[in-house]
Amino acid sequence: MQGILDELASHELEEDERYLLHPANTSSPRDTIVSFIKLTQRFHDLISxxxxxxxxxxxxxxxxxxxxxxFDMRNVPPSLRADYASAAGIYLREIIDRVGLPDLDHIPGEIAMRAAIAEGQPARWQIPGLPFEIARVNSGPEEGRYLFTENTLLEAKAVFQRVREMPYVSEAAKDFYYYFFLTPNPIIPAEWIDALPDWMLRDFYEQTVWQWFSMFAVILIAAFSVWLLRKVLKRISRERSALFxxxxxxxxxxxxxxxxxxxxNLIDDKIFITGEVFQVVTYLLYLVLLASGIIVTFVLGTVICDLVTRSERFEGRTFDSHLARIGIRIGSxxxxxxxxxxxxxxIGFSLATVIAGAGVTGLAVALAAQSTLRNIFGSLMILIDRPFRVGQRIIVSGHDGTVEEIGLRSTRIRLLNGHVTSIPNERMADAEIENVGLRPYIRRVSSIHLAHGMPIEKVNRAVEIIRKLLEPHEVSEGGIHASDDPNAPINYADFPPRVFFNEFNRDSLNILMIYWYHPPEYWNFLEFSQRINEEILEKFREEEIEFAFPTRTVHIAGTKATPFPQIEGEEK
Known part of the structure; x- marks a missing residue:
């Protein structure tokens, strides 16, 4: 036993073996043991x-x-494989140096394992006296290699704790555990460590006390620096633009x-925290990196939204900017x-487990947030179909106002009375919407009531007066109305004003007046209509054309009906 360990440990390595850039030879249990002893010996010699x-x-x-x-690491999280394997390797080498190995001839080589497999025996070998096995991997990228089993990886520490006080059979890698777990990076001068008091050098859960203090100091300083940076940036950006x-x-x-x-890097490479403590640190690091990465991705999407919607390409195209914003948000x-x-x-969750969990979570979220999801899809339908845009006046479900914002959940409308109403996008997508802001003109349909007894000559004169008032005052060459003509807004080729004596009402004769005002500027339209109304009043007064007022004739039973009064100008 002593001979085999000493022989393997003292074997002079070639230059290419020294750096072990070629894969370890694991074609049989014997090759795996020999390669493992060589590598761990070199590891020990360097750090000691x-x-x-x-x-x-x-x-x-x-x-x-x-x-x-x-080691068979198929079930170990990728982020922890190197640390799991290194710790198990040190434990395993310390155990072998105390318990020993059989002679090389008694460790099956490649030929012996092939023969055993041909005879139907399991392709594995157990180290005598220990619960450690080397087994052939039958699937995956490591197929055909003989590796220490996952059970060996898990039990190495517990077995080491039981044999730790046993004397060494071979001292070729003596105190390997101490040099690996309790010794800092060589960048920290040894004199500094030696100058520490004895209690700082005590071993507590595979780390010295000074390593614990150093690790917690690094964590606290890191957390405080991020917190301080956040407070400073929040103060600086308080009154700046949204993009900033x-x-x-x-x-x-x-x-x-x-x-x-x-x-x-400081905890791993300088302070040299190892073992299960380092595994916990690694888990925490990956959680911080994962959370920070998600936040960076989401906020980056917001920054891209701001930059895209501020570009000249989207200037004046509010609807397109909203669609781009929602698209970028969904992408992020x-x-x-x-x-x-x-x-x-x-971190260690299998892809199948993550996808299954995401499916179950997605189903639960979908059931719990049906209304929210319907509103989100409603906003997408609005942005794709474009029934209205921000800044346009619409009438929907009895609400008349200007669209101020199209959000993921609802659409905000500033009503004509100044109030703001928010309508869920689910309802907006299904509602009948009258888009007042898209009208090309404002049409006026007005009825002018004349008295019943008015002669036909005066009725025709009233129609002629109104038509004259609505005609263009100036016409340029080609029949195009001059732009400075006050009646130009209602005299377009396809939309000339219309005036007709069209109806006998119960108490009046009706003259219908229709014109189309361009462009659809409401306040300008009202000013124009007021001028037309004033001119009609003035002309009718000059021509003594009277407007009809609502009247009612009542006949009392048993009395003689009174004849209808004659109107001035009527034939006698």
């Missing part, structure tokens, strides 16, 4: 050397990652990512979901 320097750290970190090639505030919001989670990675939400799924997978 008095000349351990920052330059050696490069090779140490490479070996740190290579150890996972000896969103850019400041983008800085905070971005800085949290940078600070977290810097703190992680989809990217956030992708980041969340990828992050959960890195």
């Amino acid at each position: 050397s008095e000349d351990y320097s920052p330059e050696d750290r490069i090779e140490v970190m490479h070996l740190f990652g290579e150890i996972q090639d000896f 505030r969103h850019l400041c919001m983008l800085i905070v989670p971005s800085s949290a990512i940078g600070v977290s990675l810097l703190g992680y 939400i989809i990217v956030c979901l992708g980041v969340l799924i990828q992050g959960l997978q890195q």
Whole structure:
């Protein structure tokens, strides 16, 4: 036993073996054991050397990652594989150095394993006296390789705790545990560590006390720096534009990512926290990175919305800017979901579990937020169909006003009385909407009532007067009305004014007046109508044309009917 360990440990490595850039030989249990002893021996020699320097750290970190090639890591989260494997490798090497291994001839090689498989025996080998097995991987990218089983990975620490006080059978990698778990990065001078009081060097849960203090100091400083930056940026951006505030919001989670990675590097590479404590730190780091990444993605979508809608391309195209804003927002939400799924997978959740959970969660959210989802889809239908735009006057469900905002949940309308009403987009998408703001003109239909006894000559004269008042005053060449003509707004080729004696009412003769005012400027239309009304009154007064007033003739039973009074000008 002593001979095999010493022989493997003292084996002179070639230059290409020293850096172990080629894959570990795991074609049989014997090859796996030999490669594992070589790699861990080199690892031990580097970190235990008095000349351990920052330059050696490069090779140490490479070996740190290579150890996972000896373990079946299929069920271990990708973010924790290197740390799980390195810790289990140190435990396993410490156990082997105390318990020992059988002679190489008694460890099955590639030929022996092929023969065993041909005989129907399981393709695995157990280290005598230990619950550790090397088994052949039958699926996945590691298929055909002989690796330490997942059970070995999980039980290595517990077994080490039981044999920790046993004497070494081989001292080739003596105190491997101490050098790996309790020794800092060589960048920290050894004199500083030696100068610490004894209580600071005590081992507490696989870390020394000074490592615990250093780790918590790094975490507190990182958290305080992000908090302080957030307070400063919030104060600076308080009265600035929305784009500036969103850019400041983008800085905070971005800085949290940078600070977290810097703190992680200090804890991992400088303070050299290891084992289960480091696994907890890694979990926390990934959670911070995941949350910060989602926030960065979402806020970045908001910044892109601001930049896109402020561009000249969308100037005067409010509806298109709203559609672009909602599209970018939905896109950022989809990217956030992708980041969340990828992050959960890195932490250790299987893709199938994440997708199944997302499906169940999505179903629950859909059931709980049916109204909200209907409103969101309603807003999309409004933006795609474009029945109205921001700034247009509409009439919907008895509400008459100007559209102020089209949101994801509702549409805000400023009513004519100054009040604001919010109508859910679900109702807006299904409602009958009268878009007053899209009218090309304002049509006036007016009835002018003349007295019943008025002679036909005066009725025709009244029609002639009104037509004359509505005619253009000036006509340029080609028949186009002069732009400075006061009647030009109602005299378009396809929409000339119309005046007719069209009806006998119960108490009047009716003259119908219709004209179309262009453009549809309401206040200008009212001013124009007032001028026409004043001119009609003035002309009718000059021509002694009387307006009819509502009258009612009552006949009392048993009395003689009174003849209808004659109107002045009527034939006698």
